[in-house]
Amino acid sequence: MSSFLKHRPSLPLWLGLLSIGVLIGVAGALNVLINGHAQVYNVTREVPWGILIATYVFLVVSSTGLCLLSSLGHVFGIEKFEFIGKRAIILAIITLLCGFGAIGMEINHPIRLAIYAIISPNFTSAIWWMGTLYGLYLVLLSGELYFLMKGMHKGAFTMGMLGFIAAVSAHSNLGAVFGLLEARPFWHGSFLPIYFILSALVSGGAIVSLIVYFNYKQSGTPIPQKYEAFFDTLGRLQTLFLMVLVFFVIWKIIPGIYGHPPEKYEATMAMLTGPLAFNFWFFEVLLGLLIPITLLINPRTRTPMGVMWAGISATVGIFFMRYDLVIGGQLVSMRAGTADLRDGLLHYVPSITEFAIVIGAISTCLLLYTLAEKFLPLDADEH
Amino acid sequence: MKNKRFAIVLDTKRCIDCKACTVACKTENHVPLGTDNYRNWVGPEPLRGTYPNLGQTFTPSQCQHCSNPPCEHVCPTGATTVTPDGIVHVIEHKCIGCKYCMTACPYDARYYNEEIEAVDKCTFCSQRIYGENGQLPACVETCPTKVRVFGDLNDPNSDVSKLLAKHPSRVLKPAQGTKPNLYYLI
Numbered sequence: 001m002s003s004f005l006k007h008r009p010s011l012p013l014w015l016g017l018l019s020i021g022v023l024i025g026v027a028g029a030l031n032v033l034i035n036g037h038a039q040v041y042n043v044t045r046e047v048p049w050g051i052l053i054a055t056y057v058f059l060v061v062s063s064t065g066l067c068l069l070s071s072l073g074h075v076f077g078i079e080k081f082e083f084i085g086k087r088a089i090i091l092a093i094i095t096l097l098c099g100f101g102a103i104g105m106e107i108n109h110p111i112r113l114a115i116y117a118i119i120s121p122n123f124t125s126a127i128w129w130m131g132t133l134y135g136l137y138l139v140l141l142s143g144e145l146y147f148l149m150k151g152m153h154k155g156a157f158t159m160g161m162l163g164f165i166a167a168v169s170a171h172s173n174l175g176a177v178f179g180l181l182e183a184r185p186f187w188h189g190s191f192l193p194i195y196f197i198l199s200a201l202v203s204g205g206a207i208v209s210l211i212v213y214f215n216y217k218q219s220g221t222p223i224p225q226k227y228e229a230f231f232d233t234l235g236r237l238q239t240l241f242l243m244v245l246v247f248f249v250i251w252k253i254i255p256g257i258y259g260h261p262p263e264k265y266e267a268t269m270a271m272l273t274g275p276l277a278f279n280f281w282f283f284e285v286l287l288g289l290l291i292p293i294t295l296l297i298n299p300r301t302r303t304p305m306g307v308m309w310a311g312i313s314a315t316v317g318i319f320f321m322r323y324d325l326v327i328g329g330q331l332v333s334m335r336a337g338t339a340d341l342r343d344g345l346l347h348y349v350p351s352i353t354e355f356a357i358v359i360g361a362i363s364t365c366l367l368l369y370t371l372a373e374k375f376l377p378l379d380a381d382e383h
Numbered sequence: 384m385k386n387k388r389f390a391i392v393l394d395t396k397r398c399i400d401c402k403a404c405t406v407a408c409k410t411e412n413h414v415p416l417g418t419d420n421y422r423n424w425v426g427p428e429p430l431r432g433t434y435p436n437l438g439q440t441f442t443p444s445q446c447q448h449c450s451n452p453p454c455e456h457v458c459p460t461g462a463t464t465v466t467p468d469g470i471v472h473v474i475e476h477k478c479i480g481c482k483y484c485m486t487a488c489p490y491d492a493r494y495y496n497e498e499i500e501a502v503d504k505c506t507f508c509s510q511r512i513y514g515e516n517g518q519l520p521a522c523v524e525t526c527p528t529k530v531r532v533f534g535d536l537n538d539p540n541s542d543v544s545k546l547l548a549k550h551p552s553r554v555l556k557p558a559q560g561t562k563p564n565l566y567y568l569i
Contacts (some may be wrong), residue, residue, distance in 0.1 A: 037480075038417075038497045045419040045494045048482035108480020108500065116460035116477045127483050128459035182559055183453060183489035334491040335444065335555075337426030 011370075018367040025360010028353045029105060037108055040353040044346075046338065047330045051350040052106035054323040055358045057174065059099030059365065060134065061196065061322065062315075064171040065204020066092035067141065067163055074153070075160040080230050085156070086378045087211050088204075089145045091369050096138055098365040105357050126177040133170035140166050149376070171196050178329060186256070186267035186329040195248050202245050203318050205238040206292075209311035213304055215373065223304050235302040238310065242293050249289070263332045270331050270345055271324055279320045288317015387468040387535040389448065389507050390564040391520075392546045397528040398441040400425050404522035404531070408445075411508060411521035415498050422446070422492075422505045423522055443530060445522070446471060446492035446505035447555065447563030454484035454493065462501070469564060470509055475501035489559045507533070536564070 031040050043050040070088035073081030104110040113131065122128050140163040147155035175193030182188050212230065216223045223231075255261070256268030271280045292310035295301045331345045338346070350358075372378070408414065408423050423445035431438040452471050455463045462477035463484050473484075478501035485493045485502065496503035508520035512533075518524065523533040534543035543566075546552075552566040 036497055038419075038495070043482075045485065046491060048485040048495070107482075108495065109478065112477065113460070113479040113481070116462070116479065120461045120477055122456075122458055122461040124456045125459040125483070126457065127481055131459065177483075180457070181453070181487050183487055330486065334489055335426060336428065336442070337424075338491070 015367070015370065018363045018370065021359050021363025022367055023360075024356045025358075025363060028356030028360055031353045031356075032105060040351060042349060042351040042354065043106075044348070046333060046346050047327070047348040049326055049330060050106070050348060051323060051327075051354050051358055052102050054319075054326040055361055056099045056103040056106070057326060058319050058322040059095045059102060059361065060171070060174060061200050061318070062203045062207055063092045063096040063099065064167045064197075065200040065202070066095065066207055067137075067167040067204070068201055069204035069208045071160050071164040071167075074148070074156055075164055080233050083230075084208055084212060086145065086148050086376075087215070087373075088208060089141055089148060090372050090376070090378070091207065091211060091365075093138065093141050093145065094365050094368045094372070096134065096141070098361045098368075100134075101364070102357065102361045126173060126180050129173050130170065130177055133166060133173055137163065137166040137170045167200075168197060171200055178325070181329075183334065184329045185261065185264035186332070187325075191252065192325075195252070198241070198244055198248060199318065199321065202238070202241045202314060205234060205241055206311035206314040206318070209234055209238070209307045210315070213308035213311070216304075228304060231304040231307045232302060235296045235307045235310070238307070238314075239293060239296040242289060242296070242314070246289055246293070249284070266332045266344065267328050271328050274343065274345060275331070275347060276324045276328055279324050283317050283320035284324065286317075287313045288321060289314075292317075385537055388537045388564070389469050389512070390534065390536045390543050390566060391507075391523065392532045392534075392543045392552065392566045392568065393443060393530050394532075394568045395440050395442050395530065396568075397530045398425065398443055399528055400427065400441040401527065403525045403527060404443055407521040407525035408505075408508075411511070412503075412506075413498070414503070415496060420494050420496065422494075422503065442567070443522075444490065444492075444555065444565065446488075447490055447561065447565045448505075448507065450562035450564065451560060453487040453489070453559075453561060457483045457487040459483065466509075470507050471504070472506045472509070473502050473504060475499050478502050489556050489561065490563075 041050060066088040069081065070085050070092070072078045073083070074085045107113065117128060117131055140159055144156055144159035144163050147153075147159055172193035175196035178184070178187035179189055179192040209231070212227060216227065253268060253272070256264050257272075270276050292314040295306045295310040295313075327348055331347070333341065333346055340346075402425050404423055405421055405425065409421060412422060414420050414422060423443065426442045426444055428440045428442055448469055448471050450469065452463070452465065455465060455471065459481065460477045460479055462474050462479070463471065464474060465471050480495060480500070480502070482495065482502065485495070493502050493504045495501075508518075511518040511520060519533050523531045532542050532546060534541035536544055536547075538544060546568065547566055551569045553569055554563040554566060556563075
């Protein structure tokens with residue numbers, strides 16, 4: 001432990017900060033359990049899904065992305081990616097569980113869900129499929145991690161292949177949770193299931209760059225030559241993912257404004273010039289897309305550190321993409337005559353308790369991963 | 384015996400925006416206090432014309448008891464279900480509070496009721512219509528100008544069937560394909 005701390009002088013500070021974050025989340029969760037959802041959340045009858053759903057989506061997108069990126073190595077046999085396997089899968093499990101935690105705090109009766117999803121399933125419900133497929137995905141990820149830790153490559157390959165299929169099914173289905181709602185033109189259609197898979201790749205690429213970078217940075221050892229090459233490849237791949245994402249963002253917007261399609265137009269304009277405009281232009285476009293692309297496209301900044309900064313920037317941007325997607329789809333009122341509209345739109349700002357739970361969920365993720373890094377043998381048997 | 388197909392026909396020209404329907408509904412159905420908590424409402428339509436030639440109508444509304452209800456399709460646990468007589472309702476103990484039905488409903492007909500710990504909505508006052516005296520839904524009974532008429536569309540001699548035979552009518556958001564059972568006389 002002492003030598004561990006010597007090499008990582010900032011570790012106690014890091015663990016301290018994360019513990020405070022977890023405690024903030026616990027305080028938020030207790031506030032909900034004591035006072036009830038309606039008293040401490042700012043979600044309403046007309047905007048029933050708030051920042052906790054956005055956080056859930058963000059975390060499970062991260063999980064899917066990590067699974068997809070790690071499968072490049074031990075499923076699709078791209079050698080350079082093989083060594084990220086264990087770390088990516090562990091973090092995929094942790095982000096998935098923290099995502100479940102966030103949605104568990106948003107829905108009113110998670111225990112009823114566990115019971116009635118089994119004894120009274122509704123097979124036409126995308127949320128039922130979401131729970132089932134992510135449950136299956138969790139089991140497969142756990143199996144994959146077990147085989148990876150045991151060094152059983154055949155088992156890891158099989159589980160990895162099944163996990164890959166489950167990840168794509170579960171995640172595109174999450175897009176369908178929104179995409180199947182005909183009542184919400186901003187969400188409705190086949191765009192979101194496809195978009196979710198692509199944005200998972202961006203998320204996964206960003207987070208993998210952080211995992212690998214900070215693992216070597218914090219151990220105090222210089223980054224080995226082969227990882228320099230890895231960062232170069234990851235950087236190029238991430239540029240491609242981001243460029244495709246730009247294309248997706250543009251083609252989400254144009255049909256939203258062309259010819260002013262009812263309700264879709266108002267929601268799209270809420271992002272371009274309305275209440276979500278700062279989130280969109282600053283976080284989504286600048287931090288999420290332009291800065292990472294600029295860093296990654298230039299060979300001089302496509303260094304390990306440049307790829308890491310692009311990863312942080314993209315991850316922050318992606319969180320706002322989730323938030324704006326979830327909230328934006330609900331800002332147009334479903335009926336005439338609703339009181340309390342601002343510039344013709346409904347409004348929602350997360351409450352302090354909602355923020356606290358978001359901080360708690362993300363801190364828990366980082367804390368669990370830091371502990372996994374410390375206590376599990378993640379470096380051994382790299383091929 | 385043939386099932387009923389309950390419906391409400393509304394003549395909005397008669398509506399005076401007194402909101403007695405909302406008050407009666409909240410009292411009859413123990414709807415909690417709070418601005419988000421209501422099963423029905425009166426929606427003001429935009430003002431027409433310029434002074435002094437002005438006009439305005441009001442559109443009372445509620446759950447449309449759709450024949451193709453999106454809320455039922457999306458409910459993960461089957462908590463939202465439809466009776467053989469066409470009443471869309473929530474089985475409270477199965478509701479997980481995910482609010483998917485609230486995002487799926489194109490009519491904003493649902494709210495989360497903290498007292499019963501489930502999503503709540505109009506049931507056509509089933510406790511009254513199936514009760515011993517076969518009463519009308521509270522909103523229908525209380526309306527001072529008789530905007531609302533309640534009845535069975537499967538009975539050609541019911542008041543609702545006769546009204547729809549005699550007058551043209553519209554439903555809300557027909558393009559959603561929900562097949563609503565609230566009819567607005569034109």
